[in-house]
Amino acid sequence: MTKNPMSADTKKIVSGEDYINSLRNRDLNIYLFGEQIKEVVDHPMIRPSINAVAETYDLAIREPELASVISPFTGKRISRFLHVVMSAHDMVLQNKMQRKLGQNTGTCFQRCVGMDAFNSLYSVTFEMDEANNTTYHSRLKSFLKTMHEFNFVVGGAMTDVKGDRSLAPHQQEDPDMFVHIAKRTKEGVYISGAKAHQTGCINSHYMLVMPTMRLGEADKDYAIVGAVPVEAKGITYIYGRQSCDTRSMEGGSIDTGNNTYGGQEAMVIFDNVFIPNEWIFMDGDYEFASMLVERFTTYHRRSYVCKSGVGDVLIGAAANIAEMNGVEKASHIKDKLVQMTHLNETIYATGIAASYQGHSTKSGCYLCDDMLANVCKHHVTKMPYEIGRLAQDLGGGLVATMPSEKDLNHPEIGVLVKKYLKGKAEFTTVERVRMLRLIENMTLGRNAVGYLTESMHGAGSPQAQRIQIGRAMQLEYKKRLAKVLAGIQDADDAVEELSGYFKRVFAL
């Protein structure tokens, strides 16, 4: 039986502990290693991803200005992750919260997808209603109000499995390659299909299901956006495995590297999952699919500022291990830490610049700068890899050749390991090993998935950003600049209204 996330006894979540308890006793159909998981909260491999989300609540208690807002719907304090941004400053604060959570967890804390999803929907539903006389926008506000009341976690589900990528959704041999409406009733719609590598779905309360790309008229049934509770009937989750994932199940606390926090991705399969009318925010309006996707990616590419927080941890780890190895004063070591910082701050700077340069949409909701958001994310597809490489450089070969925790703690062998892996006198071997395992975790292990691979592919692979940069780069304007200076064209002839990116560049 499905537990209703909004039953009579549901209370507003305040602390991380409240949140963890809210996830208990749900009737989810989750598979991992070919077995059904009874209670996700207690599964050692899943728990770290839940802890990461719990920290978003605890941070809101410790630093309410940073990580919470007063809900315009309820007048009560809620997580900033549930906030519709109404100013550039609001967007910058998202970034600052993201960096802090990256620092505190050293991993992906999984709440940005949902946040960026309803923010994009906020303006898109407004413009859909304006164009088509629909009522999606008020439905969305009603949905958000409910989320605010309970201070729930909202996830987003976007990336279809896609099948043959050269075919449109309606052309696929198997119609389920993209999530679509399989059935309609008076009360709502039933959707089928699957979303791949969904971040933070199982530990959310609701998911916003959205199309993954531009759609044509023949794809109408694929133009569906709606909210579903995570425990909705018909959903199967297959938990994605990660590098070194089973170390969590070995019983120790060292070899995991980061024993508390981790990310989570799963394949989410929808088999005739019901969405009631009031929680449908797009239905057949295929012509708005690309607007939704573009706004979402614009927000989301800038959300990768979080990686600068994770990078702070890795820079700190590299500095620690250099000190434990006794080489922290070498000029090349110092210089590599500077280089890591230079790269890491570039991610931060380009991300917040996109937020600061944001502009209002018709709905009043702010949207960040498209060009700079893409510039930020594009750096994220490279710089964490280089920061990781430098961390391995400073870490030394032991990062990948150390004996296991069980050897370290072995009554006899452990003595030898501790004797021989001792670095500088003021640190214990266990401290040194823990620091090396953290570097392993972030460059090869479980959190390398979030810090590297997800940095590459989340919010669109590198080429997706290059396409967007190409679209926004306004070559005609730049060509005219060059023609004037080369003496080919008069400056007067070159006068023109600025548009797009350069309009924002020169906005006062």
Added chain:
Amino acid sequence: MTKNPMSADTKKIVSGEDYINSLRNRDLNIYLFGEQIKEVVDHPMIRPSINAVAETYDLAIREPELASVISPFTGKRISRFLHVVMSAHDMVLQNKMQRKLGQNTGTCFQRCVGMDAFNSLYSVTFEMDEANNTTYHSRLKSFLKTMHEFNFVVGGAMTDVKGDRSLAPHQQEDPDMFVHIAKRTKEGVYISGAKAHQTGCINSHYMLVMPTMRLGEADKDYAIVGAVPVEAKGITYIYGRQSCDTRSMEGGSIDTGNNTYGGQEAMVIFDNVFIPNEWIFMDGDYEFASMLVERFTTYHRRSYVCKSGVGDVLIGAAANIAEMNGVEKASHIKDKLVQMTHLNETIYATGIAASYQGHSTKSGCYLCDDMLANVCKHHVTKMPYEIGRLAQDLGGGLVATMPSEKDLNHPEIGVLVKKYLKGKAEFTTVERVRMLRLIENMTLGRNAVGYLTESMHGAGSPQAQRIQIGRAMQLEYKKRLAKVLAGIQDADDAVEELSGYFKRVFAL
């Protein structure tokens, strides 16, 4: 006889033409190619640098919101280059104006040094007065008021020639290796020494002379800051030569590449130059020299956002030449333009992020973020070189092998040149040649000096930024983050007040 820049007939400068006229008939001691220059305004090699400054006035007429402000001292509209920034927004608007001027001139427009100099002095004099009970701050405001009245160009003079770099100023065998007080009278001081590669000095009205680095007590006589008119008695200017400089003197308009605009650097030699007491803003307060230098470089490193405007021109030139060559549709061409844009926007984004993240000083004047300003400038020491390389890639070999303008215009030979250098039908050969010459100008020629070499060394060479990044990177904070996640330290033990850079990162 020295022309007094503020004589009875001096009028407020409004247009570029006013400005150019204001530079006429001055009695300057300038050498170029071993000869004294009578009238700089009419010298074909010098004029382009004057034109670039003139454009700062004309832009203020065409786009007053972008390039001018209302003076708080006079209540009249003046150049934004004379403005003391009282908000982060003010600093961002400097950046936007800088990018626009880079776009309009394709070169260094030379006014940022002075702007960044009096902005740093504004807060430093305030804090000096507070500490030492001096009156520098009101003197500076009085100076600025005068500058605002006439809407003058203020240059800055900072970089001493330095002699043996392993010795402090007072240790040098020749005391003139750093500018210093050579004599004192009741009315003021007399300074001697020389400043190397001073940008935009000859075409300024006043120069702010400042020390170049941290000073000790024994360097007291070197701790002198003051304003001098450009035509002050005792100053000798030796004009620096640039790559391809003499093409301006060949009489044509094509081979120069950018026939209108160029930069200017000169060596400025002070031989007992008088500064009256009211225009002295530091005298012996050696302990404030490093604060002044650091604030100046913080502003100035972020001012290199101008290069993104110059980069826009070069990207435009590359796009034009690709089209003229008929290859604009090739995927690798498009991709290289995207790459150039990605790099160019990174300069812009990191620069404005430094401005947006600025904070108030005690004086009320805003100061941009130190870390991000250094991150910006550090990219500027590399990215323009790569953008230039890609422009040469798209330009093709002709960039460096074309016949001269005189051959192109030759009655017989010119016919052959035009026939054989024809590209795509819709462009004339002259247009193609002009575009190639612009690329040459910006990657090898006169404006390569500003776009490349000055990008490297202006506001401090790469290592200077790395040192500042190293100072600001707050490793101890990051090390604690890693220790907590590695399980070495409790999160509770790690609680601490944020300071420095991270305080600003998490400022709300």
Added chain:
Amino acid sequence: MTKNPMSADTKKIVSGEDYINSLRNRDLNIYLFGEQIKEVVDHPMIRPSINAVAETYDLAIREPELASVISPFTGKRISRFLHVVMSAHDMVLQNKMQRKLGQNTGTCFQRCVGMDAFNSLYSVTFEMDEANNTTYHSRLKSFLKTMHEFNFVVGGAMTDVKGDRSLAPHQQEDPDMFVHIAKRTKEGVYISGAKAHQTGCINSHYMLVMPTMRLGEADKDYAIVGAVPVEAKGITYIYGRQSCDTRSMEGGSIDTGNNTYGGQEAMVIFDNVFIPNEWIFMDGDYEFASMLVERFTTYHRRSYVCKSGVGDVLIGAAANIAEMNGVEKASHIKDKLVQMTHLNETIYATGIAASYQGHSTKSGCYLCDDMLANVCKHHVTKMPYEIGRLAQDLGGGLVATMPSEKDLNHPEIGVLVKKYLKGKAEFTTVERVRMLRLIENMTLGRNAVGYLTESMHGAGSPQAQRIQIGRAMQLEYKKRLAKVLAGIQDADDAVEELSGYFKRVFAL
């Protein structure tokens, strides 16, 4: 009881199978996960590293010209890994064999350390004998003859654990931080200490123990080189764990990525291990320690050509997955494969250039070019990371979010996984998953240890190569070239005998 590797029933090893059998029933003291391993050959986590060495034998059968030679000692065909190189061609053939084995195994096949060790010893012992009238060279030849007779695997043990890196061996508080002579008898010496991250030790028959760095007179007892059987009394091995190592123990064949081959590193602890006089090749000759280390690293840095073979596999995997995803025709995909190839071939080219430019030592044994070997290895510390990053780019996010093999093979859930993870029609989902797991294996998993981290640190970390390049770059010669062209010095004055690197550059 120690099994004597050369007992009466010992036979010459020919095939991989012979080799694997030769490793059975040895009495080794090996720990892994806190437990003693009875039979390494059958341990699923260890076996892949044994298979990789076995392939060196099987290749010698399939391609004898590439992977074997005729022993000058026995006149019989033996592995090329046992060959003393007597020409530049011999060194190039090592590189070609290394690339092929990288291609065939996709991992580190672990035999280069030993090969490079006895090659360096060959010339160093020759020169030691010449200098000190010792007999090390003939002892070494005798040792090699024995190895040739049985066609054994010889490993090398060099990297001491080092303790406090700011102290010399004899200054360490704990004398065991570097392997040293603990006791002497008439028959030989007893050594104690430990070597960290030793590649391919447990699956060797003999190990050559060598000092790790330049030694001084006070370090005499650390100047010990000798051969010990792997099963010598007193040795304890602690197996190093690797990213995703336990997947080998899960029972499947998919999630391991590369189910057959892997690398191996262990900590080797010597507790009074005996070396008989006839197998001692340096004893107290501290002044030759640096020569030995330098020659070894020169050979070994160039041996990293193997990574170009591993890179071939990863490029192939990236090309396969692009095809399976249906995007192999996109221009950016093709371009990334070209970029991976460009980088990969740079490793190969710089490595073989070092071999081709080798020169004879006094012993007749050839030594490769020091500068170019360092240039090669220095690229290896970066390029595989970039190739790996690009492979992840082409692989897509699934590389790190796929369900486990057990889910894939699950009777019910497996059907869904297979349905939804289907790519292009002509490939099965299992094939696609296998290819993605191979990419994971090489970029995050078990063989990422060899392809990335070992590429960084094996044969010396990046700074070690920069130091060697700095030593060999002959700035004085280059400074003279510039002085002549700048007109500061006459060409005649500049005439000088070439030495070092440039002597080899201009060798005819």
Added chain:
Amino acid sequence: MTKNPMSADTKKIVSGEDYINSLRNRDLNIYLFGEQIKEVVDHPMIRPSINAVAETYDLAIREPELASVISPFTGKRISRFLHVVMSAHDMVLQNKMQRKLGQNTGTCFQRCVGMDAFNSLYSVTFEMDEANNTTYHSRLKSFLKTMHEFNFVVGGAMTDVKGDRSLAPHQQEDPDMFVHIAKRTKEGVYISGAKAHQTGCINSHYMLVMPTMRLGEADKDYAIVGAVPVEAKGITYIYGRQSCDTRSMEGGSIDTGNNTYGGQEAMVIFDNVFIPNEWIFMDGDYEFASMLVERFTTYHRRSYVCKSGVGDVLIGAAANIAEMNGVEKASHIKDKLVQMTHLNETIYATGIAASYQGHSTKSGCYLCDDMLANVCKHHVTKMPYEIGRLAQDLGGGLVATMPSEKDLNHPEIGVLVKKYLKGKAEFTTVERVRMLRLIENMTLGRNAVGYLTESMHGAGSPQAQRIQIGRAMQLEYKKRLAKVLAGIQDADDAVEELSGYFKRVFAL
């Protein structure tokens, strides 16, 4: 009247002086700055390019083994630049000579085009004759014999001006956009058209005219290869201008940076230029055009090893200026010199690897490895730019802001310049200025054209190398490697004959 380069009084050239004299009194139709040049040898702007070629002769006297060979045709010693390479060793020696000449001249010495042209023709004519029963090969040998007799300089002319690049030669509106046969007589053919940016044509004795790309049957008249004397009737040369070219005409010796040596490019226009039958080496054999072009570029891309010699000079210059500035001991300075060296040696290593891995053609003439030659040249399109950037970093801002030589030598002003631009005590200001001017020369000035722009575009622009790398990378072979290791395909099924690049990789 045309001077016959082989008139009765023609003597074999031995020394540089002989060579310079051989260029006097020729009746060439050369334009520069709209004027006809009477005597190229004495023109200050042209002379440096002649000096660079003269050094190829003088080197052959000083180091005959390196820079000369015994002609197989005449039995006499001739320049190595005239040698047909009959072994891999021969090709490596070309590279070594190229590096040495780069070191001695700091510029492009212009003889590689011709050398690479007749080497490609040697094998292509052999195979043409074999296919078509023609006699081109013996004609070519006869031509070479004549060249050997007089030890002449042979240039190559390949790059057509191309017009609209989307059209084939025969489709161009103006047939002259590609050099073609305009007329035929019994004695030979007459060609018309133009070749752009021809290196070292005016200072050659003969030019080999070749097609620039793959041709189709309709382009038959464009499939013409032949030798013409430089002073042939009907040729017009228009000298290309270079950055800072006119400094040579200012009368000094400092501001030129490298006062002795420079490169040369010109546009060569053919107006019915006669080629006698005996010196025609292809006529209408369009199907061999691409083979010729590919072999030429394979040789020529590897010939860019010369840039490592030029790089040696720039590294030396950077090291000198660091010392003159007194900062040579700073760790970041040393590290940048190491980085420059690492890049520079990569060019060298990849180039010689291509030569060492060469293979014989049917004609007996050796051809270098295609893949590695392209890898080498592709690095050359980037690394010199980075080396140049680092040289500017070490040089400091003065590289681009120094007063002119005339100011430096001025009786009054010069004293000030010398006083204020003094660096470390043991160097004079003039020495420091000379070194800075050399860096300017190589990074912005005249020799930047050769070191940078020509490195980019000579022998094909970057994309041309990527296309060749893409063709040679043998993805199918690599895909099979990955399939075997991923468990998709049996190793046995994967057995196949190696071909192309990998055949050479594994050649023994």
